[in-house]
Amino acid sequence: MRRFSWFNATSIALGFAFLYIPILLLVIYSFNESKLVTVWGGWSTKWYGSLLENEGILNAAWVTLRVAIVSSTLATILGTLAAVVLVRMGRFRGRTLFSGLIFAPLVMPEVITGLSMLLLFVALNMDRGFWTVVIAHATFSMCFAAVVVQARLYDFDKSVEEAAMDLGATPVKTFMEVTLPIIAPSVISAWLLSFTLSLDDLVIASFATGPGATTLPMKIYSQVRLGVTPEINAISTIMIGLVTIGVLVASYSTKRASQRQERELKAVDAGAK
Amino acid sequence: MRRWLLISVPYLWLVVFFLVPFFIVFKISLSDIATAIPPYTPTFDITDIRGFLSQLDFENYAFIFSDSLYVNAYFSAIKIAAISTLLTLLVAYPIAYGMARAPKEWQPTLVMLVILPFWTSFLIRVYAWIGILKKEGLLNLFLMNLGVISEPLTIMNTTTAVYIGIVYSYLPFMILPLYASLEKINPSLLEAAADLGSPPWKSFWQVTFPLSLPGVIAGCFLVFIPATGEFVIPDLLGGSETLMIGKTLWGEFFSNRDWPVSSAVAVVLLLVLVVPIVLFQRNQEKQREAA
Amino acid sequence: MSEAAVLGSSQTATSGPGQKSPVRTPAPQSGFAPWKDPSREPIVRFQNVVKRFGDFVAVKDCTLDIYEREFFALLGPSGCGKTTLLRMLAGFEKPTSGRIIVGGQDITDLAPYERPVNMMFQSYALFPHMTVEQNIGYGLKQDAMAKPLIEKRVEEAMTMLELNRFAKRKPHQLSGGQQQRVALARAIAKKPRIVLLDEPLGALDKRLRQQAQFELMRIQETTGTTFIIVTHDQEEAMTVSSRIAVMDHGEFRQVATPGDIYEAPNSRYVANFIGDVNLFEGKVVKVDGNFAEIDWGPGLARFKSLAPEGCTGDQQVWLTLRPEKIRIAFEKPSDASNAVPGKVVDVGYLGSISHYHVELGNGQRVKALRANSARTVERPISWEDNVWLEWPPETGIVVTR
Numbered sequence: 001m002r003r004f005s006w007f008n009a010t011s012i013a014l015g016f017a018f019l020y021i022p023i024l025l026l027v028i029y030s031f032n033e034s035k036l037v038t039v040w041g042g043w044s045t046k047w048y049g050s051l052l053e054n055e056g057i058l059n060a061a062w063v064t065l066r067v068a069i070v071s072s073t074l075a076t077i078l079g080t081l082a083a084v085v086l087v088r089m090g091r092f093r094g095r096t097l098f099s100g101l102i103f104a105p106l107v108m109p110e111v112i113t114g115l116s117m118l119l120l121f122v123a124l125n126m127d128r129g130f131w132t133v134v135i136a137h138a139t140f141s142m143c144f145a146a147v148v149v150q151a152r153l154y155d156f157d158k159s160v161e162e163a164a165m166d167l168g169a170t171p172v173k174t175f176m177e178v179t180l181p182i183i184a185p186s187v188i189s190a191w192l193l194s195f196t197l198s199l200d201d202l203v204i205a206s207f208a209t210g211p212g213a214t215t216l217p218m219k220i221y222s223q224v225r226l227g228v229t230p231e232i233n234a235i236s237t238i239m240i241g242l243v244t245i246g247v248l249v250a251s252y253s254t255k256r257a258s259q260r261q262e263r264e265l266k267a268v269d270a271g272a273k
Numbered sequence: 274m275r276r277w278l279l280i281s282v283p284y285l286w287l288v289v290f291f292l293v294p295f296f297i298v299f300k301i302s303l304s305d306i307a308t309a310i311p312p313y314t315p316t317f318d319i320t321d322i323r324g325f326l327s328q329l330d331f332e333n334y335a336f337i338f339s340d341s342l343y344v345n346a347y348f349s350a351i352k353i354a355a356i357s358t359l360l361t362l363l364v365a366y367p368i369a370y371g372m373a374r375a376p377k378e379w380q381p382t383l384v385m386l387v388i389l390p391f392w393t394s395f396l397i398r399v400y401a402w403i404g405i406l407k408k409e410g411l412l413n414l415f416l417m418n419l420g421v422i423s424e425p426l427t428i429m430n431t432t433t434a435v436y437i438g439i440v441y442s443y444l445p446f447m448i449l450p451l452y453a454s455l456e457k458i459n460p461s462l463l464e465a466a467a468d469l470g471s472p473p474w475k476s477f478w479q480v481t482f483p484l485s486l487p488g489v490i491a492g493c494f495l496v497f498i499p500a501t502g503e504f505v506i507p508d509l510l511g512g513s514e515t516l517m518i519g520k521t522l523w524g525e526f527f528s529n530r531d532w533p534v535s536s537a538v539a540v541v542l543l544l545v546l547v548v549p550i551v552l553f554q555r556n557q558e559k560q561r562e563a564a
Numbered sequence: 565m566s567e568a569a570v571l572g573s574s575q576t577a578t579s580g581p582g583q584k585s586p587v588r589t590p591a592p593q594s595g596f597a598p599w600k601d602p603s604r605e606p607i608v609r610f611q612n613v614v615k616r617f618g619d620f621v622a623v624k625d626c627t628l629d630i631y632e633r634e635f636f637a638l639l640g641p642s643g644c645g646k647t648t649l650l651r652m653l654a655g656f657e658k659p660t661s662g663r664i665i666v667g668g669q670d671i672t673d674l675a676p677y678e679r680p681v682n683m684m685f686q687s688y689a690l691f692p693h694m695t696v697e698q699n700i701g702y703g704l705k706q707d708a709m710a711k712p713l714i715e716k717r718v719e720e721a722m723t724m725l726e727l728n729r730f731a732k733r734k735p736h737q738l739s740g741g742q743q744q745r746v747a748l749a750r751a752i753a754k755k756p757r758i759v760l761l762d763e764p765l766g767a768l769d770k771r772l773r774q775q776a777q778f779e780l781m782r783i784q785e786t787t788g789t790t791f792i793i794v795t796h797d798q799e800e801a802m803t804v805s806s807r808i809a810v811m812d813h814g815e816f817r818q819v820a821t822p823g824d825i826y827e828a829p830n831s832r833y834v835a836n837f838i839g840d841v842n843l844f845e846g847k848v849v850k851v852d853g854n855f856a857e858i859d860w861g862p863g864l865a866r867f868k869s870l871a872p873e874g875c876t877g878d879q880q881v882w883l884t885l886r887p888e889k890i891r892i893a894f895e896k897p898s899d900a901s902n903a904v905p906g907k908v909v910d911v912g913y914l915g916s917i918s919h920y921h922v923e924l925g926n927g928q929r930v931k932a933l934r935a936n937s938a939r940t941v942e943r944p945i946s947w948e949d950n951v952w953l954e955w956p957p958e959t960g961i962v963v964t965r
Contacts (some may be wrong), residue, residue, distance in 0.1 A: 109504075
């Protein structure tokens, strides 16, 4: 059995300290009684209380949540389709362009994506607001979703799908009864990833939005520019807490599901060797 | 028939909402600013090719290249992105190495812990550093209490703060591909190297590092490309002296409301990034085919 | 339909000299030979089928008839086109040109799920999220069959393959051999007209494999279904099949019963591919009735052997000789038609038999086999011994390519 060497243990410990200490400090100072971030004035939850009275932030949070749910669902459907097209459709005219289009948003600077989206909406004369943000988020999230599902599709034995068709299932039935159940864990992770991407996004939403659809990151950003306030720490802590719980629960349940599947697939693969 | 229906749904979506917008950006970059809504006057009609060619108007580009502010912002963005990519690699490598050599049953948890911050808001993570780095912030407080320094350090609103912000925010993007390629290396290769008389540090440079190169390359692209166009980090942590093109574009668009010039800035930024993006995609496809 | 028509591919695949010669092959004859009956309609007909992948030609103009209740083997090295041929029959690949006819119906353009064939996959391709029962019943469910009927048919298939105990298990809870049986049960559950088997036993170890081969034969006989198997294992093909098509580079080299393939190969390629063989290159100098005299080097005694069909003088030929057909002795046999002296350079003792590598005067090495039927021998043949090799003229086969 392998053990941690002192060098590896130290580098991991330092690395994780670097990753987590800033977040930890932010959380701790959200419970600070004092308004001055650097002066510890004792424990208090009063900033959480004042959040509840801040209608602007509450509205923004509600808009953000709705955008995230709708856009991530759209992104997961489109991304799964895109992954199936990339992995299962073989060569077709324009495939290179298509895989480029899936790939580019992953690394494209957000300012460019945001600006180009906005100019499209203006050119189409669309009223900017909730739906334009949803479209913008769905578009760049679908590429992340496609990558996640694609990895899973590459993994699994194509002959399982062929077997279903050989036994008389039409392509649509094969997808619903065989492919989808097998790739389900990756589709769920794709949704979660799209959801958090939408929840986090500041830049693209700033470009794509219009009056009446201010998202939480936009609200936070405009307040941060005015200075550090414990209220921001409090809302950040709530977001971190929710996302952490969500991710932990999801990863625990999908891990169990995918472990089971992994074992199943491994057994089938081992049978093939 | 059904095949084409299936292909066309995600394809058309991306063409309409991702590809076409770039052409619109290009078109508007050739327009003149106007005090109207939207604040530009189109210089040509897309359907009129001849008119289009005769009226091509590159004055926004000429303006960008004649103004040292923009040119400096491009170069400075590339420089800052390159240096922070290198720094991220240096910070990430030992962590990824340690993870890949950790006991097998620990590894999923460690990977999870690297991914977790990535799930929490980017903006919040950058915001967290403001409280740490500012003059009366926690870092200075800590160091002064320890007696390491007597005067507070000025980090906030400098390029150093931007480096810290980029390394911190993009660290998972570097660690994960590095870990993936390091984890694949068969430990018996190192045993073989040792058996053949190579001391550990030599084995590292001659065996481990070359085999981890795919991860190094992927990680560097994943950090460098988005960092070049970064807006939030230089805006919140950097000072007025920190020029980055993403910030310039934002300012041009939201403060100056000059849509044509900000479009031209975006087009040039895209051209700057096209080479690394294409190289990266090639590299990824090659890796996938090899696998 | 004549044998030649059955074989007729782009190249003229002659059926070898075995047909006209007085030789009786020692292989068992079952009397089941629908391919010899011109009134029989084939169940599968490949008609000038070509498959190209870009520039690569996987299958070159193949024409082949397979008959009902046959256990037909497509045998060849990897990349010879055998799997492509099978996948075209299943509908996973579309021929570049040519037609595929099953039971008189042209199925070339049908989708996989519209064809009366079922396949057992090399990887088994069991649905990981379904139980054994659900896997086997999946095909029946697609036919919208009544539930009790499905249950009955699944039960039948499970009984036939002794899988009843595992009905509620998922694939990952089964051993390799059990998974293999589930895959087979799933392929036969729909009672298709043709079952396709793509390297079905490749994943099993040798002992299990032999057991599984006999199980395949048993299932094929009891169900009376036509089986088409793809394999690269010549022993497997010889064991299970009624006829074998030896393939190479997308072409049929020979299509015949296992006995004929072994005892009467039509080319050096087939002789080499199936079993061990000694090759002597030479020229026909005289044809005398059924027999030809072959000159295989200056100063060497001529061989006498069965003449190949249409053989003329001065033709370049190869004598193919199986090691077990050669007798090895210390003394020169008195009345042998073919006898050559040589020196033993290598001996391999395998218990039941021994291998001898004998170097002839011209430097050529010949392999001979001898069964160790006596427990003790006065003087065993050993290294450096000078020996004589002898074989009757009917045992060697002369091929012209």
